[in-house]
Amino acid sequence: MLNTLLNGQPTDRAPLLIVHGLFGSARNWGVISKRLSDQRLVASVDQRNHGESPRGQTQSYWDMAADLAEVLEPLVAEHGPMHVMGHSMGGKAVMVLALQRPDLIKSLIIADISPVSYSHDNTPLIDAMRKVDLSTVEKRSDADRQLAHDVLDAGVRAFLLQSLVVKEKKWLLNLDVLEEEMPKITAFPEVSGQYDGPVFFLSGGESTYVERDHRERSKALFPNAKFASIPGTGHWLHAEKPREFEAAMRAWMEAVDAKG
Numbered sequence: 001m002l003n004t005l006l007n008g009q010p011t012d013r014a015p016l017l018i019v020h021g022l023f024g025s026a027r028n029w030g031v032i033s034k035r036l037s038d039q040r041l042v043a044s045v046d047q048r049n050h051g052e053s054p055r056g057q058t059q060s061y062w063d064m065a066a067d068l069a070e071v072l073e074p075l076v077a078e079h080g081p082m083h084v085m086g087h088s089m090g091g092k093a094v095m096v097l098a099l100q101r102p103d104l105i106k107s108l109i110i111a112d113i114s115p116v117s118y119s120h121d122n123t124p125l126i127d128a129m130r131k132v133d134l135s136t137v138e139k140r141s142d143a144d145r146q147l148a149h150d151v152l153d154a155g156v157r158a159f160l161l162q163s164l165v166v167k168e169k170k171w172l173l174n175l176d177v178l179e180e181e182m183p184k185i186t187a188f189p190e191v192s193g194q195y196d197g198p199v200f201f202l203s204g205g206e207s208t209y210v211e212r213d214h215r216e217r218s219k220a221l222f223p224n225a226k227f228a229s230i231p232g233t234g235h236w237l238h239a240e241k242p243r244e245f246e247a248a249m250r251a252w253m254e255a256v257d258a259k260g
Helices: 027-036 061-079 089-100 123-131 140-147 154-161 175-180 182-186 212-221 242-258
Strands: 004-007 016-019 042-045 082-087 105-111 199-204 225-230
Touching: 004 027, 016 027, 016 061, 016 089, 027 042, 027 242, 042 061, 061 082, 061 089, 082 089, 082 242, 089 105, 105 242, 123 140, 123 154, 123 175, 140 154, 175 182, 199 242, 212 225, 225 242
Parallel strands: 016 042, 016 082, 082 105, 105 199, 199 225
Antiparallel strands: 004 042
């Protein structure tokens, strides 16, 4: 079972599950989870090979979707179908989940990703993390200085460093498996069928991950999809404009809940 964090208490509104992207964790979403928990129960997970969750030999979207179903089943049995939000890799995982287990889902919120294969490769970030000499790291800034040689963006470094445990001198990431499985992570599996429930594709206005020509594929799988973007944000839209991201999620979930 994936490591799962819970915030808030059950209410008359459908609960929410938050699923992070590559190199992320439930802790990355702590502030947004706590803020959204004022109105509903919010669960967030560490995906396999991330954070405190079990390590596995694959990072396929079928396996990630099965992991999420295992987390959702007891929650849904107690509280009913849940809103499920996934960012980036997490967004792809929850799309596959919805196509396989629509009974678990009240609605989907897909943050800055499309159901398509991408040509980019995040292996250089794995290489950069491996280059950090953890034996010399006494505080996070030591690792940041080393990462800066290969990762120029301070925001990306700060994101990666959230998965570093300085005291234990280790990364909370299974770098070997993530590197080996990178082709699966950047791709999107061959899927069939449709999820007819409500789906909200929320993208960063300046992100290159979601293109207008992706909409045809998105609509083919999710015919009731709606699309919106947050201006002035890139791929990490929830970190760059958390208030706007939170407001968009609230408005979406409230509208879906109101329809029953």
